[in-house]
Amino acid sequence: MSQNVCFHCGEIALEGNRWCLEIDGEEHIMCCPACKAVAETIIGSGLKDYYRHRTALPEISPQQKRSARNEVRDELKLYDEVAIQQPFVIRTTNAQQQVEAEAILVISGISCAACAWLIEHRLGQLKHVVSAKLNLTTHRLLLTWRDGDIKLSQILEEIHQLGYQAHPFSATEAEQQRVQESKTAFRRLAVAGFATMQVMMLAVPLYVGALQGILAQYEIFLRAASMLFATVVVLYSARPFFSAALRDIRTRHLTMDVPVSIAILMAYFASVWSTVNQGPEIYFDSVCMFTFFLLTGRFFEMRARHRMTQAGNNLLDLMPSAATKSCPEGDIVIPTSDIQVGDLLVIKPGQKIPADGIVESGTSAVDEAALTGEYLPIDKAQGDTLIGGTHNVESQLLMRVTATGADAELNTIMRLMDRAQHEKPAIAIFADKVASRFVAAVLIIASGIAITWSFIDPSQAFWITLAVLVVTCPCALSLATPTALTAATASLREQGFLISKGHVLEGLNQIDRIVFDKTGTLTRGELSLEQSLPAAENIDLTPKQALKIAATLEQYSNHPIARAFNSIVYFDTDNIEQVTAKGVQGRLINIDGHEDTVYRIGRADFAFPAVTLQPPIHDDRQWLLLADEKQPLYWFALSDTLRQGAIPMVKQLKDWGIKVSILTGDPSSQVEAVATTLNIDDVHKGLSPAQKLEFASRWQQQGERLMMVGDGINDVPTLARADIAVAIGQASDLTKTNADAVITNNSLTTILHALSKGKKSTRIIRQNIYWALLYNVLALPLAATGFIPPWAAAIGMSVSSLIVVGNALRLLSPNKQT
Numbered sequence: 033m034s035q036n037v038c039f040h041c042g043e044i045a046l047e048g049n050r051w052c053l054e055i056d057g058e059e060h061i062m063c064c065p066a067c068k069a070v071a072e073t074i075i076g077s078g079l080k081d082y083y084r085h086r087t088a089l090p091e092i093s094p095q096q097k098r099s100a101r102n103e104v105r106d107e108l109k110l111y112d113e114v115a116i117q118q119p120f121v122i123r124t125t126n127a128q129q130q131v132e133a134e135a136i137l138v139i140s141g142i143s144c145a146a147c148a149w150l151i152e153h154r155l156g157q158l159k160h161v162v163s164a165k166l167n168l169t170t171h172r173l174l175l176t177w178r179d180g181d182i183k184l185s186q187i188l189e190e191i192h193q194l195g196y197q198a199h200p201f202s203a204t205e206a207e208q209q210r211v212q213e214s215k216t217a218f219r220r221l222a223v224a225g226f227a228t229m230q231v232m233m234l235a236v237p238l239y240v241g242a243l244q245g246i247l248a249q250y251e252i253f254l255r256a257a258s259m260l261f262a263t264v265v266v267l268y269s270a271r272p273f274f275s276a277a278l279r280d281i282r283t284r285h286l287t288m289d290v291p292v293s294i295a296i297l298m299a300y301f302a303s304v305w306s307t308v309n310q311g312p313e314i315y316f317d318s319v320c321m322f323t324f325f326l327l328t329g330r331f332f333e334m335r336a337r338h339r340m341t342q343a344g345n346n347l348l349d350l351m352p353s354a355a356t357k358s359c360p361e362g363d364i365v366i367p368t369s370d371i372q373v374g375d376l377l378v379i380k381p382g383q384k385i386p387a388d389g390i391v392e393s394g395t396s397a398v399d400e401a402a403l404t405g406e407y408l409p410i411d412k413a414q415g416d417t418l419i420g421g422t423h424n425v426e427s428q429l430l431m432r433v434t435a436t437g438a439d440a441e442l443n444t445i446m447r448l449m450d451r452a453q454h455e456k457p458a459i460a461i462f463a464d465k466v467a468s469r470f471v472a473a474v475l476i477i478a479s480g481i482a483i484t485w486s487f488i489d490p491s492q493a494f495w496i497t498l499a500v501l502v503v504t505c506p507c508a509l510s511l512a513t514p515t516a517l518t519a520a521t522a523s524l525r526e527q528g529f530l531i532s533k534g535h536v537l538e539g540l541n542q543i544d545r546i547v548f549d550k551t552g553t554l555t556r557g558e559l560s561l562e563q564s565l566p567a568a569e570n571i572d573l574t575p576k577q578a579l580k581i582a583a584t585l586e587q588y589s590n591h592p593i594a595r596a597f598n599s600i601v602y603f604d605t606d607n608i609e610q611v612t613a614k615g616v617q618g619r620l621i622n623i624d625g626h627e628d629t630v631y632r633i634g635r636a637d638f639a640f641p642a643v644t645l646q647p648p649i650h651d652d653r654q655w656l657l658l659a660d661e662k663q664p665l666y667w668f669a670l671s672d673t674l675r676q677g678a679i680p681m682v683k684q685l686k687d688w689g690i691k692v693s694i695l696t697g698d699p700s701s702q703v704e705a706v707a708t709t710l711n712i713d714d715v716h717k718g719l720s721p722a723q724k725l726e727f728a729s730r731w732q733q734q735g736e737r738l739m740m741v742g743d744g745i746n747d748v749p750t751l752a753r754a755d756i757a758v759a760i761g762q763a764s765d766l767t768k769t770n771a772d773a774v775i776t777n778n779s780l781t782t783i784l785h786a787l788s789k790g791k792k793s794t795r796i797i798r799q800n801i802y803w804a805l806l807y808n809v810l811a812l813p814l815a816a817t818g819f820i821p822p823w824a825a826a827i828g829m830s831v832s833s834l835i836v837v838g839n840a841l842r843l844l845s846p847n848k849q850t
Contacts, residue, residue, distance in 0.1 A: 104192055108185040111200070119369075119437045120200040123179055132162060133179040137188075139171050140197040141279070147196070154194060155187065173198065195279035221331050224269035224324040227261040228317075234258045235317040255307045255314055262316035266300050270323045291474050295501040296323060302498060313821070315498075351421050351442065355386035358430060371436050379418075379429040387420045388435035396427040426610065474504050481816045492818060499815040503825040504808060516800060519843035520793040528777030529786045536772045538797065539756050540790025543690060544736040546783070547728065547750070550696035550703055550717075552743035553760055554678050554710065554780075559596045559670040565648050567657060567664035578666040582658050585616040585633045593654065596670050614638035615656075633658045633668075640664045651705075672702070674709065675760075677781035682710045684784050691736075695724045697746055724750040741775075741783070758783070793843055800836045807832040 052059050110116060121135045142148065148166040151173065155164035160181035165174045177187060191198040234254050241251060270293075277293035296319055303314040357366050358376040368386045371377070376392060379385055385398070397409035400422045409425050412418065418431050419441045437443070478500050485493035520537050524530075531537065548554050564575055573581070583597035588608045608618035615634015632639040633656055636646070640659035647655035653671040657664055685692055692712050696703055699718035707715045716727060728738055728750045740747065740754035748770050751757035759771035761778050775782050811828055814820045820828065 105185070105189055108188045108192070109183075111184050111188060117184070121184070122439060122443070131179045132176055133184070134174070134176045135184070135200065137173040137175055137198045137200060139166065139173050139191070140199075141195060141276075142166075142171050150194060151191060151196065154190060158182065158187065158190060161187065195282060217327075217331050220269045220272070221324070221327045224265050224320065224327050227265045227269070228320040228324045231258050231261050231317045231320045234261075238314075252307075252310075255316075258314065258316040259304060259307050262300060262303070262319050265320050265323050266296065269327060270296050273323075273326070291478075291501060291504075292326065294475075294478075295498070298494075298498050298501065302494065313495075352384040352386050356380070371433055373433050373436060375433045377431050377433060379424045379431055381424055381426055381428060383424055385418050385420055385422050385424060385431070387433045388440050389418050389431040389433045391416050391418060392430040392432050394427060394429040396429050397425045399423040399425050474501075477504065477812075477816075485818075495821065496815065496818050499820055499825040500812065503811045503815040503820065503828065516793055516797045516840040516843060519840045520789050523844050524786055524789055525776075527785050528775060528779060528782045529789075530774040530776050531772065536756050536786075537790050537793040539737065540739075540787050541794050542737045543739045543756065543787070545691040545693060545731055546685060546739045546741065547693045547695055547731075547754070549742040549744065549747050550694055550706055551672065551698050553741055554675060554694070554706055555672040556675055557672065557743065559593055559654060559672055561596045561668060562653065562671050562673075563669040565667045565669075567645070567648075567659070567667050571663075571665055573665055575666065578658055579668075581620060581631055582633050582656070582666075582668060584620060585618055585631060588618070589616050593656070593670060611638065629660050631658065631660050631665075636664075674706065675778065675780055677779040678710060681780040681783055682712060686711075688787070693727075695719055695727055695750065697724075697744075721746045721749050725753055728753045739783075741780075742771075789843070796839060796843060800839055803835060803839070804832065 053062055054060075117133075117135075121133050123131055123133050126132050139151065142151075151166050152164050155161050155175070160178040162176040162178065163174070164176075166172070167174070175187065177184070188198050234257055237246065238251065238254055238258075240246075273289050273293045273296065276289035280290055299315040299319045299322075303316050303319065305311060306314050351368055353368055354365050355368055355371055356363050356378040357371075358378050363378055371387050375387075377386065377389070379396075381396070391412050391414050393414060395411070395413045398412050398418065399409045400419060412429065417434075418429070420435075421442050435441070478497055481500050482493055482497040485496050516537075520531075551557050561579075564579060566575075571578075579597075585608065586594035586597045589610055608616065610616050611634070615632060615638045617630060617632040619630050636655075636657045637644070639657040640663070643664075645657065645664060647669075648667055649669070653669045656668045656670065658666045658668065682692055691714065692710075693714040694703065694707055694712055694716065696717050697719055703715060703717040707713070719727070724747070728740065731738055732753070732755075737756075738754040739756040739758060740751050741758045741760070742748075742751055743760040747759075751759070751771055756773070757771040758773045758775060761774055761776045773786070807828075811820065811825070815825055
């Protein structure tokens with residue numbers, strides 16, 4: 033055989049990418065670690081005669097010499113093109129003046145924490161790869177490498193060789209994959225559930241017949257029917273376990289899929305043998321039930337992961353799909369993807385801003401609430417910055433583009449969010465290291481028991497080993513936490529606290545500091561009319577008439593201030609005009625005694641410019657002046673009121689010894705007013721998303737565990753960094769989806785209920801874990817000594833799971849604040 037051909041599969045073994053294995057004293061070339069791992073398995077199983085008696089490998093034609101690996105490499109080289117990297121790769125210069133590239137990739141094929149550890153560990157060994165951090169929840173890989181020293185295609189090829197697929201993040205592709213993954217998982221679960229019900233129904237007469245007797249022909253029929261249903265489950269529903277186990281064996285890295293696959297296959301083939309040879313026992317019901325339970329857990333985990341990532345994946349949907357470009361020959365409409373730095377874009381009123389830039393000409397108000405959470409639009413004039421994804425409210429603007437693609441502000445926020453999510457707590461790092469060792473321990477114990485019984489009683493070795501594998505499958509241990517979290521989550525959902533991530537309840541009783549955004553979180557996030565006062569003496573209008581006139585004018589305004597007057601009946605109007613950043617004016621008709629009068633409402637210098645006027649009360653409220661052509665008429669005071677339950681919540685948190693802080697992007701003096709009312713001393717205002725994230729990181733470095741409560745997209749990076757992230761129900765979709773929990777009733781006292789429930793759930797989780805460990809410690813030696821047959825092991829596994837579930841159901845009862 034040629035020295036350039038893999039001894040195992042016959043493919044070309046490339047120079048610099050060869051592996052060697054000694055067989056019968058002779059060293060043979062392998063093309064990849066997978067072939068080497070399979071060959072080692074064959075030799076280690078005593079089947080080395082396979083290589084002696086197999087037919088000779090066929091001659092390889094020139095076309096076949098281009099292996100699948102080379103084809104993959106050619107495809108991945110496309111990602112080295114600068115034009116393709118532009119939307120998702122950002123380049124920076126480090127302290128050593130080296131150019132580093134950073135990208136967010138989506139990884140397909142991940143099944144557990146051990147997969148994440150394998151990818152991070154393998155990429156971390158590559159020279160010139162600075163960091164590789166995989167988020168197990170979103171399946172996103174945050175990758176940083178030294179640009180020029182290693183190519184992106186080489187890194188992607190390393191991931192491919194591990195048995196996974198990596199591709200740049202795309203909202204459209206991610207949504208398509210999510211839909212396809214959901215459909216496939218549901219079909220597998222439905223098949224397993226239907227088959228489990230049928231096999232359990234068929235198992236009842238078999239169990240009864242074992243005790244009271246059954247005719248042979250009926251027993252054969254029932255066993256054959258059970259085998260038919262179980263075969264469908266094994267070949268279709270359990271396929272993901274087998275695929276993942278095969279991949280793990282090839283990469284020589286164990287996950288829970290390996291013992292799960294072994295247990296399913298052993299129980300299935302043992303039952304098939306018993307059915308064909310009329311053996312004493314079959315375990316088709318255990319095979320179906322075991323597969324169904326595992327698929328159920330993974331299905332709900334997948335659904336939770338999809339809910340948490342869907343809006344984050346659609347962050348860039350804030351950008352419009354098209355833009356109006358200003359050219360010497362006229363305005364043209366272009367796709368957003370064709371926008372280049374330096375382009376002049378026309379932004380009309382009501383349109384979204386398609387890229388980051390600066391105002392070249394024009395004045396308007398821009399609504400940045402989607403990014404900053406602040407409800408009032410920001411006035412923009414020549415030279416001011418514009419952020420892509422925000423909304424032009426009032427007048428036309430001409431802007432010059434300064435950043436697109438990966439350099440845009442939206443991408444920066446998304447990158448901050450991912451970087452914060454990839455910062456793993458110590459417990460997660462410890463779990464990653466333990467995952468593969470636990471599986472190895474299970475396999476070693478089962479192997480040792482099999483060898484021992486092969487000497488004691490070979491006829492019982494197989495059944496006892498099977499019982500050990502079943503009894504050590506950590507079903508109760510796996511259910512200990514999620515069932516308690518599910519029950520507590522259901523209870524809190526009824527109280528208005530919707531949890532989306534499982535770690536929340538475990539961490540609630542460990543919180544040292546709760547950080548609040550101001551606008552939309554501690555306050556309602558919308559202006560309301562609080563007070564109206566006459567602006568002069570001898571006014572002919574009644575307060576009710578003045579309010580109705582103000583509402584009539586404001587109905588034509590796009591400014592959020594106008595929403596404070598929405599519930600009021602209007603007069604007939606004529607010649608209404610909105611003046612950017614100043615107010616609204618117009619002629620009103622059908623007002624008794626005041627027909628055809630022009631009224632103005634807005635800033636005092638706009639409503640009545642003849643005299644310099646000041647609000648009657650100097651405070652932090654927003655004051656509007658209504659005036660006609662002759663005199664000022666009425667002052668209207670608007671303000672953002674505190675959210676329901678804010679005052680008692682802060683008081684109770686302080687009584688519990690929990691620190692309370694405010695981090696807000698609002699630079700106004702109203703921040704101090706809110707803090708004074710709530711008796712909060714630690715206040716930081718006028719902060720950018722990066723500055724908020726810096727404060728959160730600093731507190732965590734000091735050993736504090738944080739809960740962040742916010743509502744705006746500018747809160748998302750800090751929410752992702754916090755130990756527990758909570759969003760208000762009126763928050764943006766992105767904020768709610770990236771939060772760990774959502775307050776659906778908009779009452780801040782719900783946080784108190786959640787903290788109390790967290791303490792109770794922690795106690796029950798510990799009880800469940802202790803029981804599951806006790807069960808395994810007691811059952812393992814009994815199964816290993818032959819006192820527990822496989823069928824009893826399956827029943828014991830189910831009973832222990834039911835005990836755990838029953839204990840968790842106690843969390844459904846209403847809790848009291850403690």
